Amino acid sequence: MNDVLLSIEEVESYFTGQPKLFENFKKDxxxxxxxxxxxxIMGEAINRILKIDATFQLPNARAIVNTRNRVIHGYDSVTTEFLWSLIIKHIPALKEDIQSLLK
Known part of the structure; x- marks a missing residue:
């Protein structure tokens, strides 16, 4: 789970010192x-955990793995809007879930 948390923190670091603006992200x-x-990395780490422990209790674990698969295998269907929704909504929620599990 540490790899997941490190990846989340890395994503957050991409916006340090600047506002999160879709218009800027769309051009970058x-x-x-x-x-x-x-x-x-997040999806693969969670997938490996699930292979070891199928009872692993992370909300939306399967959806996270599926998102990873979409990014890797369905790269041509990944839009900036999709990535933005991950940044704004899903990655912060995942961070909360991971931090709760680590406590």
Missing amino acids: ILRQRAIERNVD
């Missing part, structure tokens, strides 16, 4: 690819 291909890579 390097940041988009960095987000994709971290989503890959």
Whole structure:
């Protein structure tokens, strides 16, 4: 789970000292690819945990793995809007869930 948390913190660091603005993100291909890579790491880490312990209690674990698979295998269907929704909504929720499990 530490890899998941580290990837979340890395994603957060991409916006340190600046506002999170979709218009800026839409133009920043390097940041988009960095987000994709971290989503890959998060999903793969959770997938490995699930393979070891199928009873692992992380909300939306399967959806996170499916998101990773979409980014990797369905790369041509990944839009900036999709990535933005991960940044704004889903990654912060995942961080809360991971932090709760680590307590």
